[in-house]
Amino acid sequence: MLVKKYLVLLTFAAALFVPLWWFINQNSSSDQYPAPTLTAPLSTATPGPGPVAPAPEVAKQLVPADQTMTIPILMYHEISTGPDCMWVNEPDFRSQMLYLHDNGYQTITLAQATELLAGHYDTSKKVVLTFDDGYSTFYDHAWPILKEFNQTATLFVISGLVGNQAYMNWEQIIFLDSQGIEIGGHTRSHPLLPTLKAVNAAAEIHQDKEDIQARLGHRITSFCYPTGKYNSQVVQQVQAVGYAAAVTMVQRKASSTDNLLLLPRWGVYQNEPLIRFTTLLQ
Ligand SMILES: [Zn+2]
Numbered sequence: 573m574l575v576k577k578y579l580v581l582l583t584f585a586a587a588l589f590v591p592l593w594w595f596i597n598q599n600s601s602s603d604q605y606p607a608p609t610l611t612a613p614l615s616t617a618t619p620g621p622g623p624v625a626p627a628p629e630v631a632k633q634l635v636p637a638d639q640t641m642t643i644p645i646l647m648y649h650e651i652s653t654g655p656d657c658m659w660v661n662e663p664d665f666r667s668q669m670l671y672l673h674d675n676g677y678q679t680i681t682l683a684q685a686t687e688l689l690a691g692h693y694d695t696s697k698k699v700v701l702t703f704d705d706g707y708s709t710f711y712d713h714a715w716p717i718l719k720e721f722n723q724t725a726t727l728f729v730i731s732g733l734v735g736n737q738a739y740m741n742w743e744q745i746i747f748l749d750s751q752g753i754e755i756g757g758h759t760r761s762h763p764l765l766p767t768l769k770a771v772n773a774a775a776e777i778h779q780d781k782e783d784i785q786a787r788l789g790h791r792i793t794s795f796c797y798p799t800g801k802y803n804s805q806v807v808q809q810v811q812a813v814g815y816a817a818a819v820t821m822v823q824r825k826a827s828s829t830d831n832l833l834l835l836p837r838w839g840v841y842q843n844e845p846l847i848r849f850t851t852l853l854q
Pocket of ligand 1: 704705758762798799
């Protein structure tokens, strides 16, 4: 009888403890996430174009302290033919990746570029490809081409739009993360941050980061200001939540003298000749 009583008590305690443990884990701060690591693809993930080797390690070669290093950070949106002006069609994107491949360029993630710039390591022949908003055309059209040329990229996700029509779902994003594509934050609903009250801007930045980290199970360190718009308060908020780097839409090559939270990018748009693309790399 006594044993039965203890069993009931034990069951009751477990029933209380397990949900409590889950709740604490879901709500604890972002410090719980270890540094980003690559994990095996989820067996339940959308099959996609199949596994690929993660982005290769980046060689770290110190350069003299007085030498300024530069690196092109390219900005893409849709790899398709529309709907607005922010697209590059598949054949053009493939030609651009072929050019990088044939000319000895190595694509690295924004997190890797940040590490090289901050540590004053050599950035020659390195390029960062960034894709804003998390459109499903990245998964359907860009990813197979990146895989073909063993290239990598950084993808900025609007957590409130994940799974909506024209946007990737979490399974696809988690799969890409497992394949070495860097996932970064882009706010929860893509507002113009400087137009919001401070508390609302902070929530947009913070909640998006928490949403993504909870799905990926690790910390994210790169951010993109929606439409490239920011002010000093927004930059402080981005830094306060733990982002190491953030990109704008200022059109030029990034350099080691830039503020890592205000990195410029070159936009790549539709129907541009390959020669224009090659000039962005110089
Ligand atoms: Zn955007």
